[in-house]
Structure formats: C-alpha cells, structure tokens
Amino acid sequence: MLNQKKLELKKLNEQLAYHDDLYHKHDKPKITDAQYDKLCKSKKELLEQFPELEKYDNYKNIIGASINTKFHKIEHTEPMFSLENAFSATDIEKFILRTKRFLHMSDNNPLTITCELKIDGLSFSMLYKNGILIQASTRGNGYFGEDITQNVKTIKNIPYIIKNAPTLLEVRGEIYMDRHDFAQLNKTYNFANPRNAAAGSVRQLNYEVTKSRNLKYFVYSIVNSNANTQEELLNQLSNWGFCVNKNTCTTNNIEEALNFYNKIYNTRNNICYDIDGVIYKINDISLQKSLGATSRCPRWAIAYKFPSVEAKTQLKNISIQVGRTGVITPIAELDPINIGGVIISRANLHNQDEIKRKDIRIGDYVIIRRAGDVIPQVVDVDKSLRNQKLQEFIFPSHCPSCGCKLHKDTQEIALRCTGELICKNQVLERIKHFVSRDALNIVGIGKKQIEFFYEKSLITNIDDIFSLEEKLKNIKLESFHGWGKQSIANLLEAIQHSKNVKLENFIFALGIRFIGKNTAKSLAQYYISYKDWYSAMLLLKDNDNTNNINGVGKKSIESLRIFFSEPYNINILNRLTEKLNIINTQKTEQYTKNNITGKIIVFTGTFSSMSRNEAKLQAERLGAKVKSTLSAKTNLLVAGSNPGSKYKKAQELQIQIIDENSWLTMIS
Structure with missing residues (x-):
C-alpha cells in the first residue's frame, strides 16, 4: 500500500515540476489554474492521509521554476516564497486556528489580519541603495531570480529615487497588464491571458518592447521592514511613491474577512485587471516573524483562491x-462544463x-x-x-x-455573407435589432416571436411589424402554442406605443453598419428633424456634408452612403415614415456658455439626488459629451457612492474626479 502511494506522490511531483517550469520559466502553461490547484490539493490530501510519505517528498523545496538562461541570475536577499492556497471558508478558519495554536494563543483571542487582493500577474522584487533603484528581478525559483532591471525601469510610476529611505530597501510586488491593454495587445499577438502577456512582456531582451506594453504594478511587501503592522507597511510604501492597492480590509473578525472575499468575488469584473483571490496576512509584523515559514511558504499568510474561470472540455x-x-x-x-457555477456549452471562436x-x-x-x-x-x-x-x-x-x-474585405478580419436581403439569418437579426430596447423598444417581441412570425410570413422585414394587427385578422394566433388573447393584446399595444420614436432611436434602429447609439445621437442632434436628416443622406452620393459633425467618422459616412444608394432601403424608409411619428431632437441652446460645454464626462456609482441616466441627460443638455468608459481624452469623472473600478482608473489616468455635490454646484 505504501509503495503504491509513494508512486502516486512521485507522479504528482513530476507533474507539478513540469507545469511549474512551463508557468514560471516559459510563461506557457498547458493546464488551467484550477487544474494546477487540483494537483496541489491532491498532493496535500495524500500527505495528510499518509504523513510517513513526507520523507519521500523531494519536491517540497521548489518554489517557482529554474532560471531562464537568457537573463543574468540574481540571488534574493530573502526567499520569495509562494503562498499556501485555500479553497473554502473552512480552510481559512483552519488557518486562523492553526496560527493561534502555533503562537500559543487561546482560540477565543482575537487575531487581526489584513485582506488584500491577489493580483494575477508576475511576482517581482526591487532593490534600492541609498534611495536609488539599482536592481529588479523576477521570483524565479524563489531563491534566484532573473535580472529585469532595465525592463522594470520602463514601467510607469516606478520610482527611480526615494526620499528618506533606509540605506538598503527591498520591496516586492506584482507586475500586471489590465484587460483593456491586453485586448489591444492581443489584436496582434496571441497571449492566453493578461498574466501571460505581462510575464512575456517583462521578460524581453529588448526593453523597448517592454516599454511599449503599458505594464502596471502594485507593491505589497518590504523585506525586513521596520513597520509594526502590515497596514502600516502599506502606508509607508504609498508615502514613498509606490503604487499600492487600496482595496484592502483589516479586521479581527473572521466573518468580516470572509465577507470581504465575497464582496471582491462578486464585484471583481468591475476591476480593470485580473485577480484570482484574496490574500489573508497576519497584520502584526512581530507575529509574522515569530511564525516564520516552512520550506515552501510563510506561515503568516494564505491565499483564498476564487473558483476557476477556466476549464478544459471537448x-x-x-x-x-x-x-x-x-x-x-x-x-x-x-x-x-461548469465554470464558476455556470454551465457552458458554447463559446466564441471569433473568426x-x-x-x-x-x-x-x-x-x-x-x-x-x-x-x-x-x-x-x-x-x-x-x-x-x-x-x-x-x-x-x-x-x-x-x-x-x-x-x-x-x-472578405481587405481591411477586415471577418468574412461576410453577400446575400443581405435574401439571407434569412440577416433579416431575422435586423428585425431583432429594430425592436430592441435602444431602438424601437417593442416589449413582448423577442427571438422566438420574430422567428414564428417570419416562418408564417407575417413579418419578413422591419416595416411589416406595423402591419401585423391587420394581418392577424386573417389568422387565429391564439390557436398556436404560447399565444393567448392577453399576450396578443399586450404585443399590439407595445407596437402601437413604439410608433412615437425619437429620431436618434429611429436612426439606430435601422441597423446601418457602423451607426451605433452615439453616432445616431450625433446625427440626430445635428439634423434635428427626420426630414433634414433624410434629405442630407440622399445627397451623400454627390457631396460629403457630414465631415463637420462631431462623432461621425469616415466609415460611418461611407456606410450611410451605401445604405441610401440602395432603392430597397429607400422604400423601407418611406413605408416606415407613413406609419411612425419620428420626434424631432430638442435643440439645446442653453449650453452655449458654461464650464462643461464640449467636455467628455463619465459618470459612475450611485447618486442620491437623481438617477445616473438623469445626470447624463443633464450633462448632454449642457453640451457635454457623455461616455461610458474612461480614456486619456476624458475630462471629468463624476463619482457617486460605490464608484467601482472607474475611480481607480481615473486616478491612474490623472483625470479630474468630483462628487455629486460638486457636480450639482458646477451645473447650477
């Protein structure tokens, strides 16, 4: 029996060594984090069940992976340990009890811990001498890392010089890439995730490549710190000018610590970078020193991992x-396959x-x-x-x-069907778009209803929707499954209600390529009436008169020209205007002189005196351009309560941030 378990341990160690090398040295993992964690858990359970196997565990001293020979090798002043993993609240409770017993504390005695985000990036270390950055390295195998000094110096907000620092200062943290930058990078490259992209970008022989990747970092540790607590240590790092993650919690209540985990887990998608768990650390640094470390990890910290967002299936x-x-x-x-509690049976392959x-x-x-x-x-x-x-x-x-x-157009990646008007799928998708919330907003007519009406030849294009009541006189709709007198009455009432439509919603509803909500709004605000917009669009084939409209680009203009050069589309428009009341856009003359005209504004959080949509409308009426996402061009972030990740990103981009009261003062 023991021999069989020894072989099982050997096999697990071989698998862990193989995957550690791929992950830490080559940044090319072949298995998901969840699968790796499962291997670690299997080994942990095996050793707990058969403690006599400990003496045969020849992989327990390995922390990371071997050093890549492309880089100069650097020995760490203190080992850069990995952390013990927890996968349940029970594991955290056991960690607290185990720690107390190691410290000879009573189970009832409070133990203060800090809760920090576990950034999914590349661990690194920086060494300062007399306040000057002289060296940076990867974690490597925990004892020796790779020299990435020149590459790290290209990362924004890394301080080269620190005032009032000790003679020797070593700080540690995580280099990461946010999701936006990852998406941009992956238009050219093929990284599996932001962590791999960050690691691959740091470990470049040409530091100019690293510089171009817009990497970011957080620090969370000082080697041999003179701070009294982890909380004090983080404040010290922040005062020196390092980027420190402010999303933390300090508590001596385990329920509060677990609530922090749940809060972060439920809101993690609002954070602009990947996190894969919460790290719990004993707050008192003197206790950290008393606890020390095993051969693999510190006894004073543990990582509570999130359920995996990745899985393998056929x-x-x-x-x-x-x-x-x-x-x-x-x-x-x-x-x-079940991923994070959701059954996944389909996925996007893009193109x-x-x-x-x-x-x-x-x-x-x-x-x-x-x-x-x-x-x-x-x-x-x-x-x-x-x-x-x-x-x-x-x-x-x-x-x-x-x-x-x-x-396939030469300028595009995607293939397109050339069938257009005779392609059933395109017609169905156009009708679905036409009735959607941001278009005509016809409640009670979704995918199934549209497909049903199409198969019965009752709706074969968008203007047929407004002839439906007349057509239904010749068919007993309630005889079909899913239809009753009340549902039919509700649908016809919704169609009737949708006949009064704003110009911007009508333009968007047409589904013209490259004419999204913002472009439709720009067109509506410029032309005011459907008549003026329609007349100007008919002239596009002879004269491009939309160049001076803010928010309307060349692709949109060309798409409008193509749409209005097709007689079928003109016929559809003429039939629609006979059945609809297209409401003119209100002129906004009152914003000609104020301090937000022309500014790009983003709203975030919850407002007490108005809804966020009301705030947006206020801003637009005063001549501001309201956007849903932040960029370097954003002038102002108006933050209500619980602002989420936009607040942090605005700080990083050095965008002006004001609260609700300041906003009300500004527009009064």
Whole structure:
C-alpha cells in the first residue's frame, strides 16, 4: 500500500515540476489554474492521509521554476516564497486556528489580519541603495531570480529615487497588464491571458518592447521592514511613491474577512485587471516573524483562491452564425462544463483567422475562459490530448443560411455573407435589432416571436411589424402554442406605443453598419428633424456634408452612403415614415456658455439626488459629451457612492474626479 502511494506522490511531483517550469520559466502553461490547484490539493490530501510519505517528498523545496538562461541570475536577499492556497471558508478558519495554536494563543483571542487582493500577474522584487533603484528581478525559483532591471525601469510610476529611505530597501510586488491593454495587445499577438502577456512582456531582451506594453504594478511587501503592522507597511510604501492597492480590509473578525472575499468575488469584473483571490496576512509584523515559514511558504499568510474561470472540455462541433450585417462568426459547440457555477456549452471562436492561428479542430480538448458577462472564449488547445486523426477545420465558402458566397474585405478580419436581403439569418437579426430596447423598444417581441412570425410570413422585414394587427385578422394566433388573447393584446399595444420614436432611436434602429447609439445621437442632434436628416443622406452620393459633425467618422459616412444608394432601403424608409411619428431632437441652446460645454464626462456609482441616466441627460443638455468608459481624452469623472473600478482608473489616468455635490454646484 505504501509503495503504491509513494508512486502516486512521485507522479504528482513530476507533474507539478513540469507545469511549474512551463508557468514560471516559459510563461506557457498547458493546464488551467484550477487544474494546477487540483494537483496541489491532491498532493496535500495524500500527505495528510499518509504523513510517513513526507520523507519521500523531494519536491517540497521548489518554489517557482529554474532560471531562464537568457537573463543574468540574481540571488534574493530573502526567499520569495509562494503562498499556501485555500479553497473554502473552512480552510481559512483552519488557518486562523492553526496560527493561534502555533503562537500559543487561546482560540477565543482575537487575531487581526489584513485582506488584500491577489493580483494575477508576475511576482517581482526591487532593490534600492541609498534611495536609488539599482536592481529588479523576477521570483524565479524563489531563491534566484532573473535580472529585469532595465525592463522594470520602463514601467510607469516606478520610482527611480526615494526620499528618506533606509540605506538598503527591498520591496516586492506584482507586475500586471489590465484587460483593456491586453485586448489591444492581443489584436496582434496571441497571449492566453493578461498574466501571460505581462510575464512575456517583462521578460524581453529588448526593453523597448517592454516599454511599449503599458505594464502596471502594485507593491505589497518590504523585506525586513521596520513597520509594526502590515497596514502600516502599506502606508509607508504609498508615502514613498509606490503604487499600492487600496482595496484592502483589516479586521479581527473572521466573518468580516470572509465577507470581504465575497464582496471582491462578486464585484471583481468591475476591476480593470485580473485577480484570482484574496490574500489573508497576519497584520502584526512581530507575529509574522515569530511564525516564520516552512520550506515552501510563510506561515503568516494564505491565499483564498476564487473558483476557476477556466476549464478544459471537448470541442464537439463548430457551427457558423450569421449576424445582422452579414458577419460570419464561428461558434464552438462544447461538451457542457461548469465554470464558476455556470454551465457552458458554447463559446466564441471569433473568426476564420483565429481558428487557423490557434489550430482548433473538432474533437480537440480546449481551454475555455469565462470572465463576468463576457461570452466564453476558447483561449487554447491542449494538443497533448489531440487525436492525430483530427482534421483541420475547413471554413465554409458559402453562407449556411442562404448559400450566397462569403466575402472578405481587405481591411477586415471577418468574412461576410453577400446575400443581405435574401439571407434569412440577416433579416431575422435586423428585425431583432429594430425592436430592441435602444431602438424601437417593442416589449413582448423577442427571438422566438420574430422567428414564428417570419416562418408564417407575417413579418419578413422591419416595416411589416406595423402591419401585423391587420394581418392577424386573417389568422387565429391564439390557436398556436404560447399565444393567448392577453399576450396578443399586450404585443399590439407595445407596437402601437413604439410608433412615437425619437429620431436618434429611429436612426439606430435601422441597423446601418457602423451607426451605433452615439453616432445616431450625433446625427440626430445635428439634423434635428427626420426630414433634414433624410434629405442630407440622399445627397451623400454627390457631396460629403457630414465631415463637420462631431462623432461621425469616415466609415460611418461611407456606410450611410451605401445604405441610401440602395432603392430597397429607400422604400423601407418611406413605408416606415407613413406609419411612425419620428420626434424631432430638442435643440439645446442653453449650453452655449458654461464650464462643461464640449467636455467628455463619465459618470459612475450611485447618486442620491437623481438617477445616473438623469445626470447624463443633464450633462448632454449642457453640451457635454457623455461616455461610458474612461480614456486619456476624458475630462471629468463624476463619482457617486460605490464608484467601482472607474475611480481607480481615473486616478491612474490623472483625470479630474468630483462628487455629486460638486457636480450639482458646477451645473447650477
């Protein structure tokens, strides 16, 4: 029995060593965090069940991975340990009890802990001599790291010189890449996640590459600190000018500590960078020193990991989806898998190039990532499990809906169906868009109803919606499943109500390519009436008269020109205007002289004197441009209570931030 368990331990150690090397040295993990954690948990449980195996555990002293020979090797002044992992509230309770007993404390005695975010990035260390940054290194194997000094110096907000610092100061932290920058980078490269992108960007031989990647960092530790508590230590780091994560909690109540975890877990998608858990640390540094460390990790800290957002499953098929504008999107049909409590059976494969780049084949075992409300993505393929008989996926040359040839513009990645008006899928998607909340907002007519009416030839284009009541006189709709007298009456009432529509909603509802909500609003505010807008659009083929409209770009202009050059679209518009009352845009003359005219403003959080939408309307009436996301061009962030991640990002971008009272004063 013992020999069998020794072999099991050996196999687990070999797997851990292999995957540690891939993760820490090459930044190319082959398994998900959840699968790695499962290996660690299996080993932990095995050693707990058979403590006599401890003497055969020859991998317990390895913290990270071997050093990459491309970089100069640096020995750490103190080991850079990894942390023990917890996977449940019970694990945290056991950690607290174990710690108290090690310190000979009574179980009832309070023990103050700090709760910090576990940033999913690359651990690093910086050494200052006489207040000057002289060295930076990766964690490496925990005892020796890689010299990344020049690369780290390219990261914004890294202080080169510190005032009033001790003769020697070593600080440690995490380098990361936020999700926005990761998305931009991955338009060119193929990183599996922001952590890999950050690690790959730091470990470049050419520091100019690192400089171009817009990396960020947080520090959370001082080697041999003279601070009394972890809380004091973080304040000290902040005072020296380091970036310190302010999202922390200090408490001696375990319920509060667990509530902090739950709060962060539930709001983590509002944070602009990836976190994979919460770290609990004993707050008293003298107690940290008393607790010390095992050969692998400190006894005074533990990482409570979040449930995984990644998992591995089999790709059963690739189906093709046709969008409103004819864009062809491949969809992964998956063997259903539970990720973070949600059953995932489909994932987005984006486009033909993405399938080729990742070499995705039907039958492969793929890594699925789910983050918040984002559609699940296939981030990688486990080629070690591939059946060599699997064939490369052949992308169709014709539309699966209408059979028309697919076309790819030289300026675009996506393939498009050329069928347009005869393509059933495109027609259905256009109708769905037309009735959606930000368009005509017709309640009670969704996907199933639209498909039903289409199959019965009652609605085959968007203007048919307003002839539905007349057509229903010839069909007994309540005889079909799902329809009753009340639901029919409600639908017809909603259609009637939608006939009074604002110009900006009407323009958006048409589903013209590149004409989103903001562009539709810009057009409506410029032309005021449908008549003036329609007349100007008809002239586009001869004269481009929209160049001076703020928010309307060249692609939008070209798309409008194409739309209005098609006689079928003109006929649809003429029929719609006979049935609808298109409301003119109100002129906003009162904002000609005030201090927010022309400014780009973002609102976040909850407001007590008004809803956020009311605040936005106020700003627009005064001539401001209201956006939903922050950028370097944003002039002002108006923050209510519970502002979320936008507040932190605004601070990083040095954008002016005001509260609700200051906003009310500004617009009064």
